[in-house]
Amino acid sequence: MNDLTNRFASKVFDLGTMKQRLPKDTYRVMLRCIRDGKRLDVSIANVVANAMKDWAIEQGATHFTHWFQPMTGITAEKHDSFISPVGDGPGGAPGGIIMEFSGKELVRGESDASSFPSGGLRSTFEARGYTAWDPTSYAFIKDTVLYIPTAFCSYGGEALDMKTPLLRSMEAISRQATRILKLFGHEGVKAITTVGAEQEYFLVDQSMVDAREDLMLTGRTLFGTRPPKGQELDDHYYGVIKPRVQAFMKELNDELWQLGILAKTEHNEVAPAQHELAPIFTTTNISVDHNQLTMELMQKVAHRHGMVCLLHEKPFNCVNGSGKHNNWSIATDTGVNLLEPGATPFENAQFLLFLCAVIQAVDDYQDLLRISVATPGNDHRLGANEAPPAVVSMFLGDELTEVLEAIENEADYSGRDQQQLKIGVHVLPRFPKDSTDRNRTSPFAFTGNKFEFRMPGASLSMAKPNIVINTAVAESLRQYADVLEGAEDFTSALHNLIRDTVRAHKRILFNGNGYDGGWIHEARARGLQNLPTTPDALAHLLDQKNIDLFEAHGVYNAAELRSRYEILLENYAKVIHIEAETLIDMVNRNILPAVSDFSARLCRNALAKGNFAGTACGYEKARAKELSRLSDEIYTGVNVLSEAISASDRVDGTLERAMHYKDDVVSAMNALREGIDTAESMMPADAWPYPSYIDILFSVK
Ligand code: ADP
Ligand code: MG
Numbered sequence: 214m215n216d217l218t219n220r221f222a223s224k225v226f227d228l229g230t231m232k233q234r235l236p237k238d239t240y241r242v243m244l245r246c247i248r249d250g251k252r253l254d255v256s257i258a259n260v261v262a263n264a265m266k267d268w269a270i271e272q273g274a275t276h277f278t279h280w281f282q283p284m285t286g287i288t289a290e291k292h293d294s295f296i297s298p299v300g301d302g303p304g305g306a307p308g309g310i311i312m313e314f315s316g317k318e319l320v321r322g323e324s325d326a327s328s329f330p331s332g333g334l335r336s337t338f339e340a341r342g343y344t345a346w347d348p349t350s351y352a353f354i355k356d357t358v359l360y361i362p363t364a365f366c367s368y369g370g371e372a373l374d375m376k377t378p379l380l381r382s383m384e385a386i387s388r389q390a391t392r393i394l395k396l397f398g399h400e401g402v403k404a405i406t407t408v409g410a411e412q413e414y415f416l417v418d419q420s421m422v423d424a425r426e427d428l429m430l431t432g433r434t435l436f437g438t439r440p441p442k443g444q445e446l447d448d449h450y451y452g453v454i455k456p457r458v459q460a461f462m463k464e465l466n467d468e469l470w471q472l473g474i475l476a477k478t479e480h481n482e483v484a485p486a487q488h489e490l491a492p493i494f495t496t497t498n499i500s501v502d503h504n505q506l507t508m509e510l511m512q513k514v515a516h517r518h519g520m521v522c523l524l525h526e527k528p529f530n531c532v533n534g535s536g537k538h539n540n541w542s543i544a545t546d547t548g549v550n551l552l553e554p555g556a557t558p559f560e561n562a563q564f565l566l567f568l569c570a571v572i573q574a575v576d577d578y579q580d581l582l583r584i585s586v587a588t589p590g591n592d593h594r595l596g597a598n599e600a601p602p603a604v605v606s607m608f609l610g611d612e613l614t615e616v617l618e619a620i621e622n623e624a625d626y627s628g629r630d631q632q633q634l635k636i637g638v639h640v641l642p643r644f645p646k647d648s649t650d651r652n653r654t655s656p657f658a659f660t661g662n663k664f665e666f667r668m669p670g671a672s673l674s675m676a677k678p679n680i681v682i683n684t685a686v687a688e689s690l691r692q693y694a695d696v697l698e699g700a701e702d703f704t705s706a707l708h709n710l711i712r713d714t715v716r717a718h719k720r721i722l723f724n725g726n727g728y729d730g731g732w733i734h735e736a737r738a739r740g741l742q743n744l745p746t747t748p749d750a751l752a753h754l755l756d757q758k759n760i761d762l763f764e765a766h767g768v769y770n771a772a773e774l775r776s777r778y779e780i781l782l783e784n785y786a787k788v789i790h791i792e793a794e795t796l797i798d799m800v801n802r803n804i805l806p807a808v809s810d811f812s813a814r815l816c817r818n819a820l821a822k823g824n825f826a827g828t829a830c831g832y833e834k835a836r837a838k839e840l841s842r843l844s845d846e847i848y849t850g851v852n853v854l855s856e857a858i859s860a861s862d863r864v865d866g867t868l869e870r871a872m873h874y875k876d877d878v879v880s881a882m883n884a885l886r887e888g889i890d891t892a893e894s895m896m897p898a899d900a901w902p903y904p905s906y907i908d909i910l911f912s913v914k
Pocket of ligand 2: 411
């Protein structure tokens with residue numbers, strides 16, 4: 214245990230290490246820089262860089278890297294060694310080296326950005342991108358390299374990454390929430406947002422991935438017959454963890470802990486081979502960085518154990534996919550959770566106002582929330598019977614809903630001695646945490662003292678949903694602060710504001726079963742948006758109200774937003790393109806030949822048996838016929854798919870092309886898959902060229 218407390222965050226240049234390593238004055242300046250976002254001057258940066266380098270070298274580091282998060286959604290790095298030549302060697306060559314790392318190198322880097330997606334933000338002649346140190350997320354050591362978390366932008370200062378808009382969104386919500394807190398008498402405190410990301414994943418044996426091109430190239434299976442046993446017995450969920458998985462988890466935890474990542478819970482998930490890891494929540498920015506590292510380390514550690522960690526949203530058709538629940542709250546920098554109902558009327562009033570801000574934000578920006586989780590992989594998951602539907606709604610639980618209804622109708626509240634509930638005067642009833650956590654089907658659920666956004670897919674950068682949540686809530690709070698700052702009677706203005714917000718936005722509240730087919734109809738009647746696929750969702754990213762929102766809060770300018778639109782749509786088309794080409798390749802090179810060979814074998818057997826044994830050969834004849842029919846169907850399907858891909862070249866416009874892939878290519882893939890799955894179910898295992906779902910899902914013993 215002691216050993217663990219020592220190892221925890223041992224590879225992180227965190228406040229504790231800074232306090233030990235930096236001169237007192239420098240430490241104090243750093244602290245202010247981290248807490249208040251103050252800039253560091255070069256002389257201070259030099260001192261910090263030097264201390265960081267000495268610490269890193271003691272830990273065995275030889276290189277440093279600016280670590281950033283380009284719009285690909287994964288992280289990027291380029292290593293530089295600390296070595297610097299000194300002295301006069303023969304013929305003017307260096308005589309030796311010293312290890313150097315300057316403040317300038319710490320604070321700012323320059324990299325060739327031309328191969329990262331920029332969505333038109335950076336013209337090719339200005340290929341440089343700049344990385345700028347984000348001191349609010351600590352530097353750390355991984356594989357003998359000192360990692361410095363950075364933001365990544367163009368020469369003109371436009372964000373080319375996920376971190377910059379995330380930091381901007383955190384500032385935006387903090388700015389507005391601090392105005393509100395002041396109105397409630399909390400001077401001198403700052404609001405911060407917190408996130409805890411529950412991460413789901415699959416573990417399969419490495420040999421399975423090696424044997425399946427689709428898993429290797431696309432991260433998911435493109436076909437596969439449903440196994441006789443999937444998740445219907447619920448025997449995997451929270452079940453005993455297999456020794457091989459346990460060994461993986463142990464090593465993963467240890468690596469995460471050394472990096473200061475608060476890995477807390479681990480368990481088996483619903484589907485066979487599926488697991489979950491949840492850390493303890495922390496500041497949004499750090500939480501997002503930590504989630505990126507967690508995903509990376511899951512894959513690395515799995516590899517060391519002869520397994521592959523699949524982070525795709527839907528690796529297998531027949532069982533649940535993987536998501537990532539985004540637990541979100543807002544707190545003061547003194548540690549008070551603003552979504553905690555509190556005990557006094559005044560605290561209750563403040564809680565209700567922040568609650569309303571989230572309700573309004575989710576209702577006004579349903580489309581942006583849906584867009585923030587839109588990826589080709591997640592399209593398989595949203596709306597299927599396992600993840601929340603593609604329609605965004607909110608669950609508050611019965612007790613809290615009743616309170617809001619009483620406020621809305623200015624009616625008596627049954628739970629409180631039949632009195633009219635006056636905000637700021639009466640104490641709210643207590644909301645038992647259990648009763649707020651019952652509904653697992655809601656996309657956006659209040660779980661007692663935080664919201665859980667359940668739509669993100671397993672591979673998503675958590676920056677994306679949090680940029681939207683932060684900015685949309687900042688906008689509600691801005692509107693509230695404008696009203697309340699000008700109010701003569703604060704309590705009654707507050708009461709009216711909460712009442713009016715509930716009246717205007719109650720359509721987003723839904724406590725029922727999100728998987729129920731009837732809900733989609735009701736949602737339509739309520740005027741909620743249903744954006745089933747990524748292109749449907751992205752088509753709304755540039756709606757004027759969305760541009761206005763991001764511009765008003767300085768999170769994205771119109772050009773930055775347009776670049777995201779272009780990149781995401783292009784990415785959608787590319788991902789589907791790769792999947793389709795992979796499927797075609799597997800069908801042409803292995804599946805069709807195998808089906809053909811096996812039906813020929815059946816024919817030969819029938820002939821031989823007919824001649825020599827004189828039997829009817831019912832099985833051989835019927836199967837051969839059925840498989841020949843299926844191979845023709847598959848052959849036609851492959852040609853239809855190839856043509857659908859070729860036709861995309863004739864489609865102009867990124868949105869139109871993405872729509873084409875969705876409408877023509879995805880449907881051709883689905884049709885083709887049906888034939889393949891049926892053929893697989895009729896073929897002997899040794900004649901089918903790929904591992905089956907049973908082989909893969911039960912491959913880790
Ligand atoms: P469960 O979802 O099983 O009920 P918990 O409620 O304990 O589990 O937490 C789920 C996740 O939510 C964890 O990552 C936890 O750290 C995180 N979480 C808890 N409180 C907050 C908060 N105030 N802000 C953000 N995340 C939180
Ligand atoms: Mg959860």
